[in-house]
Amino acid sequence: MTAIDPTAHLTAEQIEELGRELDAIRDEVIASRGEKDAAYIRKVISAQRKLELVSRGILLFSIFPPAWIVGTAGLSVAKIMDNMEIGHNILHGQWDWMRDPKIHSTTWDWDHVSPADQWKHSHNELHHKYTNVIGKDNDLGYGIMRVDEDQKWHPIHLGQPLWNFINACFFEYGIAAYDLELGKNLHKRRRKNPEFRARAKAVGRKIRKQVLKDYVIHPLLSGPSFLTTLAATFTANIIRNLWSHSVIMCGHFPEGVQVFERRSIKGETRGQWYLRQMMGSANISGSKAMHFMTGNLSHQIEHHLFPDLPSNRYAEVAVKVRALFEKYELDYVTGPLPKQVFSAWHKVFRLSLPNKKVKTPDRERELVAA
Amino acid sequence: MTSTALRSRAWQLLEMVTTPLLPSDYLDLFSPLRAGADLRGRIEAVHAETPDAATIVIRPGKGWRGHVAGQYVRIGVDVDGVRLWRAYSVTSPTNRQDGRITITVKAIPDGKVSNHLVRHAKPGTVIQLDQATGEFVLPKTKPAKVLYLTAGSGITPVMGMLRDAQLEDVVMVHSAPRKQDVIFRNDLHDLVADKSLRLVELHTDTDGMLDVARLHELVPDWAERETWACGPTGMLDAAEAHWAANGIAERLHTERFRPTIVVAGDGGEVTFGTTGKTVDADGATPLLDVGEAAGVLMPSGCRMGICFGCSTPLKAGAVRDLRTGEITEAEPGVLVQTCVSAAAGPCELER
Numbered sequence: 001m002t003a004i005d006p007t008a009h010l011t012a013e014q015i016e017e018l019g020r021e022l023d024a025i026r027d028e029v030i031a032s033r034g035e036k037d038a039a040y041i042r043k044v045i046s047a048q049r050k051l052e053l054v055s056r057g058i059l060l061f062s063i064f065p066p067a068w069i070v071g072t073a074g075l076s077v078a079k080i081m082d083n084m085e086i087g088h089n090i091l092h093g094q095w096d097w098m099r100d101p102k103i104h105s106t107t108w109d110w111d112h113v114s115p116a117d118q119w120k121h122s123h124n125e126l127h128h129k130y131t132n133v134i135g136k137d138n139d140l141g142y143g144i145m146r147v148d149e150d151q152k153w154h155p156i157h158l159g160q161p162l163w164n165f166i167n168a169c170f171f172e173y174g175i176a177a178y179d180l181e182l183g184k185n186l187h188k189r190r191r192k193n194p195e196f197r198a199r200a201k202a203v204g205r206k207i208r209k210q211v212l213k214d215y216v217i218h219p220l221l222s223g224p225s226f227l228t229t230l231a232a233t234f235t236a237n238i239i240r241n242l243w244s245h246s247v248i249m250c251g252h253f254p255e256g257v258q259v260f261e262r263r264s265i266k267g268e269t270r271g272q273w274y275l276r277q278m279m280g281s282a283n284i285s286g287s288k289a290m291h292f293m294t295g296n297l298s299h300q301i302e303h304h305l306f307p308d309l310p311s312n313r314y315a316e317v318a319v320k321v322r323a324l325f326e327k328y329e330l331d332y333v334t335g336p337l338p339k340q341v342f343s344a345w346h347k348v349f350r351l352s353l354p355n356k357k358v359k360t361p362d363r364e365r366e367l368v369a370a
Numbered sequence: 371m372t373s374t375a376l377r378s379r380a381w382q383l384l385e386m387v388t389t390p391l392l393p394s395d396y397l398d399l400f401s402p403l404r405a406g407a408d409l410r411g412r413i414e415a416v417h418a419e420t421p422d423a424a425t426i427v428i429r430p431g432k433g434w435r436g437h438v439a440g441q442y443v444r445i446g447v448d449v450d451g452v453r454l455w456r457a458y459s460v461t462s463p464t465n466r467q468d469g470r471i472t473i474t475v476k477a478i479p480d481g482k483v484s485n486h487l488v489r490h491a492k493p494g495t496v497i498q499l500d501q502a503t504g505e506f507v508l509p510k511t512k513p514a515k516v517l518y519l520t521a522g523s524g525i526t527p528v529m530g531m532l533r534d535a536q537l538e539d540v541v542m543v544h545s546a547p548r549k550q551d552v553i554f555r556n557d558l559h560d561l562v563a564d565k566s567l568r569l570v571e572l573h574t575d576t577d578g579m580l581d582v583a584r585l586h587e588l589v590p591d592w593a594e595r596e597t598w599a600c601g602p603t604g605m606l607d608a609a610e611a612h613w614a615a616n617g618i619a620e621r622l623h624t625e626r627f628r629p630t631i632v633v634a635g636d637g638g639e640v641t642f643g644t645t646g647k648t649v650d651a652d653g654a655t656p657l658l659d660v661g662e663a664a665g666v667l668m669p670s671g672c673r674m675g676i677c678f679g680c681s682t683p684l685k686a687g688a689v690r691d692l693r694t695g696e697i698t699e700a701e702p703g704v705l706v707q708t709c710v711s712a713a714a715g716p717c718e719l720e721r
Binding site: 033034035036037038039046049050053093096097098099100101102104106107109110111206209210212213217218221 | 383386387388389390391395396399448450451452453454644645662665667668
């Protein structure tokens with residue numbers, strides 16, 4: 001809602017037509033899903049596991065600096081692959097159609113402190129349904145930041161550049177706290193809620209296992225390399241966290257992305273839902289390797305339109321989606337990674353201060369009617 | 371500490387090393403057929419039997435417990451990237467020296483798995499496997515006189531029996547549309563040449579369908595023989611009626627390849643409790659199909675109500691057996707076969 005509604009020129013009929021065209025793109029992919037796609041995800045999973053094995057093997061000798069560097073780099077990449085292209089996408093149900101119980105949203109778990117089922121609820125059910133709706137989508141600033149002028153300013157937001165940096169370093173814990181809705185649930189009365197306690201326990205168990213693996217078992221296995229392996233796994237976790245935090249910030253925070261009022265989604269049609277996803281997400285442009293390392297979340301717009309299509313198909317879908325943006329004269333927000341990261345951080349800094357009192361004409365507050 | 375306890379300790383430690391994955395997730399990368407793995411098999415060869423049937427040679431994983439002649443095995447094959455399970459009779463003898471087993475598959479029109487196996491299966495492919503099962507087997511004490519009554523791909527479990535046991539007096543009446551459609555024709559004629567089998571081979575395109583009521587013209591002593599019959603529903607129904615009419619129903623053993631669907635009632639809303647999915651289903655569609663269409667991970671097997679591979683707890687409501695019309699209502703511990711059950715009003719499955 002940063003400016004004039006960029007979708008105001010569309011009639012209700014056009015919006016529904018847009019929805020039908022997007023449905024057609026989705027149907028095409030579903031009809032052609034098959035052996036090649038299945039081979040793709042199996043290859044990625046197999047490569048990730050081998051990379052992790054080799055990297056952890058090398059780290060057994062991490063006392064030698066070259067081994068430390070190679071092992072840490074490999075483990076960082078393996079952890080990023082696990083979380084992004086593999087975990088995030090499998091937990092979305094993108095590969096459920098294969099009916100392979102080993103690669104299924106209901107059975108998968110990832111190298112992350114948030115248990116898969118809690119993450120699926122807060123991410124798949126809340127964030128993807130209520131994308132960028134203020135008060136509904138907690139991804140908008142994760143409940144600790146102000147990322148749109150329409151979110152109310154509090155003095156605590158002065159520190160948000162710092163909160164954001166800390167969150168970036170320990171992002172997986174941030175996600176776990178966020179999936180627990182810790183902010184809301186830490187109130188005295190809610191803390192005793194048995195459902196919350198059960199979920200908190202599950203998070204505790206997951207954290208214990210992850211910490212034990214990364215910071216006790218593997219260092220112990222390394223013998224004389226105990227401390228250097230500990231440092232290596234810690235570094236790999238930080239790198240994974242910084243990377244995934246950057247990618248995810250680029251999805252909804254850069255300038256040009258729209259947010260929506262709670263009442264604007266009442267009675268929302270399929271077409272209007274699609275339109276909100278289109279206006280509420282931003283892409284990252286770049287090489288194939290970059291797309292892969294972001295888990296194809298660089299195709300955030302396409303992912304938000306079709307969260308359950310296999311990630312390896314987003315690149316081809318993007319060409320068709322972009323053509324629709326042009327046809328309907330909508331702004332496709334995209335840019336190279338450094339530019340988008342800068343844009344998102346810039347917003348975090350800018351909105352740590354209250355809104356400027358004087359409204360310039362192009363900063364007029366108008367609701368997006370989508 | 372016993373060695374088993376020690377091993378389980380070591381395994382627990384390994385699990386701490388690999389969490390959230392399991393040690394087996396890594397071992398599977400290198401050795402999918404090892405002892406302790408989920409049971410799998412590797413296709414090692416595919417031999418054409420007829421223009422539309424092929425024998426698949428499978429090396430089963432270390433966990434394979436063997437089979438009894440006449441039994442079938444459930445296999446899970448990825449067709450167009452989708453894991454599909456079907457049941458096929460084992461056609462190799464139980465004492466095969468190289469430890470491999472064979473199944474023989476006839477491609478049926480629109481059969482996804484059968485067409486894939488006959489025409490596209492490649493040696494080297496790893497498939498999912500289940501232990502052999504089935505009651506269509508020879509008894510421990512071998513009967514003196516045996517009749518095998520088969521048609522089409524119904525010959526496959528019987529071939530497993532023929533190859534396995536040397537019996538004194540065996541007659542086989544087998545029907546297929548044409549000579550070139552007879553699966554195992556050469557093997558059968560070898561047995562005939564050995565004098566270990568008397569074969570009545572009917573080509574129904576020219577000879578017409580077998581009239582079970584006139585079986586005595588082909589096999590005069592049919593009523594004295596312990597009989598195993600496998601083939602299309604029509605033939606089996608006729609055989610069961612004929613044997614019953616002669617008061618010797620207990621001498622007939624049958625194996626069906628297709629469910630006989632008799633009834634469809636009202637459908638209802640089906641809830642898959644574990645995944646939280648809810649869909650409307652009509653009274654004729656098997657719940658297995660309903661769940662699969664909704665993206666629920668449904669276990670499945672023969673898809674015809676015999677193997678119980680699809681059994682799923684019914685938590686609430688009622689379902690109708692599509693073969694008999696019988697209604698099953700939810701009670702603690704009640705499992706239903708989703709492949710032959712449809713919604714009979716709103717119901718909930720634990721999936």
